[in-house]
Amino acid sequence: MMAVARELPVAGVRERRWRGVQAFARNRTALVGLVMVALLLLIAVAAPVFAPHSPIEQSTIHRLEPPSREYPFGRDDFGRDILSRVIYGTRIALLVGLLSVALGGILGTAMGVVAAFRGGRTEAWLMRLTDVLLAFPDLITGLLILAVLGPGLWKMIIAIALTITPRFSRIAHGPALSIKRRDFVEAARAIGVGDARILFRHILPNIVGELLVLASLWTASAIRLEASLSFIGLGVRPPTPTWGQMIRDGTVHLTNAPWFSLFPGLALLLTILAFNLVGDGLRDALDPKTQA
Amino acid sequence: MKNERAFEGWLRTLIEGRSTRRDVLRRGLLLGMGASAVGPLLAACQREEPAPAPGGATPPPESPAPGAGTPTMTGTPEAGTPPPAERQVLNYGANAADITTLDPHFAAATQDRNIVDMVFNALIRYKPGDSSEFEPDLAEEIPEPEETADGKQVWTFTLRRGVMWHAGPQNESYELTADDVVYSLQKSANKDRSAYSADYAGMTFEKVDDYTVRITVDPPLSPTLFLPKVANYNGGFIVSQRAVEAMGDEAIKTHPIGTGPFRFKSYASKDRVELQANDDYFRGSPRLAGVQVRFMSDPTSRELALKSGEMDVVGGVADSTWVQKINEEPNLQADVFGVGEVAFLNLNMAREPLNDIRVRQAILYAIDREAHLAVFGGPPVAESVFSVVPAQFMPGGLTQEEAEQAGVAYGRDLDRARQLLAEAGLGDGFSLTLVTSEMDAYRKNYEVLQEELREIGITVELDVVDHSTMHRLIREDVNPIVIYIAFRPNADVYLTQFFHSDSIVVTGPRPNTNFSHYNQIDDLIEQARVETDPERQEELWKQANIKILQDAVGFPLHYINQVYGRSKAVDYGHEVKSSLALYPGFTEQTTVQR
Numbered sequence: 001m002m003a004v005a006r007e008l009p010v011a012g013v014r015e016r017r018w019r020g021v022q023a024f025a026r027n028r029t030a031l032v033g034l035v036m037v038a039l040l041l042l043i044a045v046a047a048p049v050f051a052p053h054s055p056i057e058q059s060t061i062h063r064l065e066p067p068s069r070e071y072p073f074g075r076d077d078f079g080r081d082i083l084s085r086v087i088y089g090t091r092i093a094l095l096v097g098l099l100s101v102a103l104g105g106i107l108g109t110a111m112g113v114v115a116a117f118r119g120g121r122t123e124a125w126l127m128r129l130t131d132v133l134l135a136f137p138d139l140i141t142g143l144l145i146l147a148v149l150g151p152g153l154w155k156m157i158i159a160i161a162l163t164i165t166p167r168f169s170r171i172a173h174g175p176a177l178s179i180k181r182r183d184f185v186e187a188a189r190a191i192g193v194g195d196a197r198i199l200f201r202h203i204l205p206n207i208v209g210e211l212l213v214l215a216s217l218w219t220a221s222a223i224r225l226e227a228s229l230s231f232i233g234l235g236v237r238p239p240t241p242t243w244g245q246m247i248r249d250g251t252v253h254l255t256n257a258p259w260f261s262l263f264p265g266l267a268l269l270l271t272i273l274a275f276n277l278v279g280d281g282l283r284d285a286l287d288p289k290t291q292a
Numbered sequence: 293m294k295n296e297r298a299f300e301g302w303l304r305t306l307i308e309g310r311s312t313r314r315d316v317l318r319r320g321l322l323l324g325m326g327a328s329a330v331g332p333l334l335a336a337c338q339r340e341e342p343a344p345a346p347g348g349a350t351p352p353p354e355s356p357a358p359g360a361g362t363p364t365m366t367g368t369p370e371a372g373t374p375p376p377a378e379r380q381v382l383n384y385g386a387n388a389a390d391i392t393t394l395d396p397h398f399a400a401a402t403q404d405r406n407i408v409d410m411v412f413n414a415l416i417r418y419k420p421g422d423s424s425e426f427e428p429d430l431a432e433e434i435p436e437p438e439e440t441a442d443g444k445q446v447w448t449f450t451l452r453r454g455v456m457w458h459a460g461p462q463n464e465s466y467e468l469t470a471d472d473v474v475y476s477l478q479k480s481a482n483k484d485r486s487a488y489s490a491d492y493a494g495m496t497f498e499k500v501d502d503y504t505v506r507i508t509v510d511p512p513l514s515p516t517l518f519l520p521k522v523a524n525y526n527g528g529f530i531v532s533q534r535a536v537e538a539m540g541d542e543a544i545k546t547h548p549i550g551t552g553p554f555r556f557k558s559y560a561s562k563d564r565v566e567l568q569a570n571d572d573y574f575r576g577s578p579r580l581a582g583v584q585v586r587f588m589s590d591p592t593s594r595e596l597a598l599k600s601g602e603m604d605v606v607g608g609v610a611d612s613t614w615v616q617k618i619n620e621e622p623n624l625q626a627d628v629f630g631v632g633e634v635a636f637l638n639l640n641m642a643r644e645p646l647n648d649i650r651v652r653q654a655i656l657y658a659i660d661r662e663a664h665l666a667v668f669g670g671p672p673v674a675e676s677v678f679s680v681v682p683a684q685f686m687p688g689g690l691t692q693e694e695a696e697q698a699g700v701a702y703g704r705d706l707d708r709a710r711q712l713l714a715e716a717g718l719g720d721g722f723s724l725t726l727v728t729s730e731m732d733a734y735r736k737n738y739e740v741l742q743e744e745l746r747e748i749g750i751t752v753e754l755d756v757v758d759h760s761t762m763h764r765l766i767r768e769d770v771n772p773i774v775i776y777i778a779f780r781p782n783a784d785v786y787l788t789q790f791f792h793s794d795s796i797v798v799t800g801p802r803p804n805t806n807f808s809h810y811n812q813i814d815d816l817i818e819q820a821r822v823e824t825d826p827e828r829q830e831e832l833w834k835q836a837n838i839k840i841l842q843d844a845v846g847f848p849l850h851y852i853n854q855v856y857g858r859s860k861a862v863d864y865g866h867e868v869k870s871s872l873a874l875y876p877g878f879t880e881q882t883t884v885q886r
Contacts, residue, residue, distance in 0.1 A: 058743045060666030064613060077611075078667060078739065151756055234730070238739050238754050252609050252732075254592050256617045 020209070023285035030281020036274035044090040051084035056239040064257045074259040077249060082259065085241035086267045092242045093271055096157055097223040101215050103161035104222075108168025109211060113203060115169070116176035117195065127173060133166035142225050143232070151234040159229070160222050171214055175207040209286035216279035220272040227268050243268045379569065379581035380884040382862065384875075385588040385597050387607030390562045394548040395541065396529035397479060397486035402607075402874045407565055407585060409873035411458075412531070412550035414524040415449050415473065415505075420877045421866040423631060423685070426519055430455060430468065430530060430551070434519070437512070445512035449473075449522070451503040456572045458555035461547065462538035465572065468551055470499040472533045477507070480527030485541060488527035495521075514824045516687060520781050525872045553578045553880040562587060578880040579865075595857070598624060604862050604884055605876065608855035610733065612669025618857045625860050628672040630870030631779050632851030635664070635737055636680045638774040638790065638807035641845050646772050650716040652844035655773070656702045657709035658744045664849045667736045673855055677848045679837035680790065681783040684851070685870065687826065688783030688833025700841035709748045721749025726771050728754055729762040733852060737775050766807060769798045774807040777852065781872070783833040787817045791840055808845035861885050 024030055043050055053071070059079035067074040073082035115126040133141065145159035179185060179202065188198055229235055230244025238245075243264040250261030388403035396408040417429035428434055431449040438446045455468040474497045479485045481492035496508045509518060522528050535549035548556050553575065554567035568582035586603065588594045594606040595614075599621065608614055608626060618626040637659075639652045646652055661676055668674035675684075676692070678701060683689030695701040713719055724745075728738040735756060742752040757765065766774050780786045788804075789795050793811035795804035813836045820832035840846045856876055865881025 056743070058663070058740065060663045060740070063666060063669075077736070078743075234756070234758070238735065238756065239742065252591055252611065253613065255595065256613055 017209075020285040024281050027281045027284060029277050030284070033274045033277025033279075033281060036270065037278055040090055040094060040271055040274060043087055044094045047088050047091055051081075051087045053081035053084045055080065055084040055088040055241050064253060064260065066257070067259055073263040074257065076246070076260055077253065080239075082246070082263055085246060086243070086263050089241045089243045089246065089264060089267065090271075092153070092236055092240065093223045093226060093268070096153075096160060096226040097219045097271075097275070100157045100160035100222045100226075101164060101219045103157065104164030104218070105168050105211060105215050107161065108165040108170075109172040109204075109207075110169075111165065112169035112172030112174075113176045113199060116173050116180055117199065117203075126169065130166040130169045130173075133162075134170065138163050138221065138225060139228055142229055143234075146229060146234050153236045153240075156226060156229060156235060160225050163225065164218050164222065167218060168211065168214060171210055172207055175210065176203050179203050179206050209282075213279055213283040213286060216275055216282055220275035220279065223268070223271055223275070379579065380886055381582045381584055382580050382605065382878060382882065382884050383584050383586065383603045384878070385586050385594045385603040385606035387589065387591070387594065388587050389589045390587055391546070391559070391565060393545040394556075394565075395545045396531065396548070396550075397488060397527050398545070399526075400487065403585070403587070405873045406875040407567070408529060408548065409524065409552075409875070410554040410567055410583060410878055411548045411552045411556060412524065412529040413455075413552055414528040414530055415522040416519060417524040418872055419866075420879050420881075421629075421864065421868040421871060423870040423872045426523060428452075429524060430473070437509075437515070437518070439512065440508075443511070445509040445518075447507045447509065447518065447522075448500070449505045449507070451505065452574060453503060455551050455574045457532045457535065457551055458549050458570060460532075460535045460539065460549040463532065463535045463549065466534065468530070468532075469502045470505045471502075473497075473505045473530055474499050475533035475536075476530040477522075477527070479531065479536070486527055491521050491527055511822050512824055513822075514826050514829050516826055516829060517782060517784055517821065525781065554580075554583055554878070557582065573880055575880050579883045580878070583878050598857050598859065601859065603859075605856060605858040605878075607875075608857045610668055610673050610852050610855050612671065612673045615669070615673060615855060623860050625858055627856045627858060627868055627876055628853050629856075629868045629876070630851075630853055631685050631872060631874070632675065632677075632682060632853045633733075633777050633779045634677055634680060634682050634851045635733065635775060635777045635849045637741075637847040637849065638776060639845050639847070640769070640772045640774075640808055641843070642809035643772045645716065645718055645722060648716045649844055650712040651718060654709040654712035654716070654748060655745065655750070656844055656847050657705045657712065658748045658750075659702070659741070659847065659849070660704040660744060661849065663740050663744065664737055667740055668733075668850075668852060672853065674850045674852050677851045679834075680840065680846045680848050681786045681833060681837055682848075682851050685779075686782050687830040688787075688820075688837070690834060690837050694834065695838075695841070698838045698841075700838055702841075702847070706747060713748060713750075719749075721751065723751035723753065724772055725753040725755065726773060727757055727762055727765050728775070729759040730756050731759050733777055734759075734762070734775060737777075737849060741773070741775070767797050767803070767805070769807070771807070775849070776805065776807070783830075783836075784817070784821050787813070787833065787836055788821075791836070791846060792817050810840070810843065810845040812843060813839050859884075 057080065062075050062079040063077050065071065065075040071081050071083065073086060076082055076085065111126050111130065115123040141163040142159050145162050146156060149155040149159060185198060185202055188202060226235070226242070227244030227247065230242045231248040235245055236242050246264035247261045247268070250257065253260050386403045386406065388401065391407065392401045392404050393399055394404060394407055396412050399405050399408045413429045415429060415431040416426050416434050419425040419427050426434055430452055432452055433450070435447050435449060440446055451468065451470060451473065456465050457463065457468060459465040477492065477497045481489050481495065483489035494510050498506050500506050507522070520528070530551070531544070532549045536544055539547065546559050551574070553570055553573045555570045557566040557568045559565045564587065565585040566582065567585070569578040569580060571577045588597065588606070591609050594603065597603040598606045608618070615626040615628055618624050639646050639655065641647055641652065665671070665674045665676065677684065678692050678695035679690035681689040683691045690698070692701065713721070726738060728734050738754055742754055745752050765771070780789065790805050791808070791810045791813055792806060793814050794800050794802050795806035796809050796811070797803050797805065797807055800806060816832055816836040816839070820829050820836070823829040823832060854871065854874055861884050863883045864876050865879055865883065866877065868876045871877050
């Protein structure tokens with residue numbers, strides 16, 4: 001909201017963005033977060049290179065073996081290598097996190113902007129729907145949608161995306177509404193610029209900052225949601241490893257094989273931390289109040 | 293030592309503070325989520341599968357019994373003399389979120405069976421801790437059957453005198469008579485008032501005098517098949533005519549009135565059921581002041597409550613590593629006992645490519661019994677079994693030796709499996725999509741099977757769904773291979789429900805759980821059912837089991853025993869080998885020495 005408090009022509013947006021990048025680069029914790037995210041992406045993409053063993057090969061006689069040189073994170077209840085499973089689990093976590101936020105972000109932004117732009121009944125309907133969806137805690141919405149759709153990776157991504165959608169539509173709606181009434185938009189409209197061009201040229205660039213902050217913070221939440229839904233047992237098809245499922249399977253052995261839940265839990269913690277650090281950094285960098 | 297306790301207490305609060313999976317789901321319901329959407333999820337959390345009786349309906353876990361909404365229902369005020377001061381209350385942490393029903397003729401979930409077992413009696417009973425032997429309970433002795441001239445069979449029971457019913461909210465304590473027994477058995481036989489009515493088809497019950505009951509059976513049954521129907525299991529429990537008539541069938545679901553060593557005191561929904569000693573018990577006053585059943589669905593909470601001394605007995609985890617861990621504690625003891633639930637494969641012979649016997653055999657040769665045992669930590673929790681009917685617990689099953697002699701033990705042989713697939717023209721493998729429950733016992737077995745089949749080129753896509761959805765889907769015939777985990781009280785029930793053509797899912801005349809569409813042993817099952825010579829009957833059942841394995845339609849993986857943890861201060865008063873009530877058994881002999 002604050003970023004658009006002033007009237008900003010396009011050139012101003014670019015300049016401000018550059019200042020934002022500089023501010024971000026000066027923020028050490030944010031950079032640490034960014035490096036961690038980059039590392040996670042690398043691990044996810046090159047999982048087969050990093051994983052020392054197969055993540056799905058079972059060896060039941062070695063089940064629940066404690067960490068060793070050969071298996072630094074120990075083995076799970078099927079005798080599978082926990083390190084390799086944590087590494088492969090990065091793929092699901094990031095896939096679900098990024099994709100559901102992208103989907104939910106696009107859908108939510110569209111809803112918010114269209115509502116602001118069209119006004120009237122469309123706006124009323126879209127924003128009340130947003131209010132209804134926002135009234136539920138995220139896990140409950142996710143659970144409800146998943147209960148209707150049934151379990152599975154893509155269904156889970158859709159469920160989380162729908163959970164995230166109202167957050168974006170709410171954030172996109174306000175600024176879009178205020179920018180719509182600014183003189184430069186009126187001027188553009190007066191010289192006959194079409195709706196779509198006004199949207200992409202004038203409105204979206206002005207709210208992209210907030211949306212990016214929201215996206216990075218919600219990526220962390222989406223990963224947490226994925227883990228929670230997997231923990232409940234409604235996640236991805238086995239034997240594909242996911243952190244939530246691993247944590248869940250380990251809880252039974254919490255007192256005799258703590259490594260089983262511990263390592264996927266740590267991976268989850270670090271990943272959520274990384275995205276939160278980036279999100280906080282972005283918010284600070286894009287907030288005009290914190291800019292010099 | 294003190295620090296350790298403090299740490300455990302802290303850990304416990306942490307865990308209890310955190311929502312368990314069930315809590316999350318239940319809260320979801322409370323928050324007003326559509327009941328239709330949450331229903332299946334919620335039901336998934338019930339540990340037990342649907343009631344075994346065909347056609348019997350198990351009421352849903354949240355059935356709105358009167359009083360269930362109020363936090364506490366208090367029973368009758370303390371009766372008679374106060375119990376001696378040294379008697380203790382036994383605290384039992386049950387692996388459940390709540391009771392389902394305490395009407396013994398519907399009780400199927402483990403926690404319900406446990407409580408019913410303490411409150412009620414039957415004409416005869418399985419010896420406490422040993423379900424392989426019967427002894428008289430309300431009857432003075434176990435009778436011998438008589439044949440009538442018209443080919444029927446008559447069993448005459450003489451009742452014990454002086455057996456007193458617990459006093460209830462609407463009945464005084466009174467002496468049990470033949471009227472109660474006839475009323476109760478008729479309730480069990482009524483399909484609207486019992487989940488086990490099918491067990492009593494062809495039976496009539498009559499009062500001869502106040503202490504004599506005559507049961508007529510047509511056609512005659514062997515003792516192996518008849519006695520369980522009047523024992524302390526399912527429909528055999530005897531309920532009080534006056535109490536049930538006064539309170540109604542709904543009210544007794546949360547306020548049972550029986551003749552057993554413990555009587556109902558109070559029920560707090562999702563929290564606890566309190567039972568107190570029945571000092572008028574016909575076998576003598578209990579040595580416990582009562583039993584408090586606490587519902588604790590989180591395994592870690594139960595374990596910590598046992599370690600801290602808050603609980604004396606808790607439901608354990610079906611994993612031998614848990615048993616070891618508990619036994620390492622100086623004051624604790626893990627008990628592993630039957631009856632074991634058999635996990636077995638059902639291969640759909642009506643579905644391509646499993647309609648080719650070579651493909652089914654290939655699948656069986658890919659299976660490594662040891663791997664399926666190992667994911668439960670191996671013995672003593674999980675043990676091998678060589679026919680779907682477990683020879684360890686009932687007549688009619690095959691021992692390892694018998695299975696090997698008949699050439700139906702199978703055993704992992706990957707070369708042979710691949711060769712059989714090649715002969716069937718499927719040398720390049722194929723793929724299957726299977727649905728599994730999210731429950732550990734199912735998911736683990738399916739995941740091991742997935743890995744085993746991968747090695748012979750069969751790709752298995754596994755869809756994990758909640759428990760009740762799986763039960764629904766497999767009954768709609770979606771799975772070409774069904775893993776089922778079940779205990780059934782005798783070979784006839786196992787074979788009829790899983791391998792008689794009448795029970796074929798979807799298409800059978802009385803669809804039940806015949807997932808393999810098998811129809812080759814109907815005559816053997818029917819012949820065995822009416823065979824009154826126990827030895828000949830057992831032989832017929834064994835033949836049926838051999839045929840099932842020869843045709844590769846059913847394959848036993850293992851059975852999973854009951855696992856409990858207890859403080860060494862607890863003495864059950866009997867050795868625990870097997871229990872149909874699925875818990876160690878708390879009787880008038882049970883003690884806690886704190």
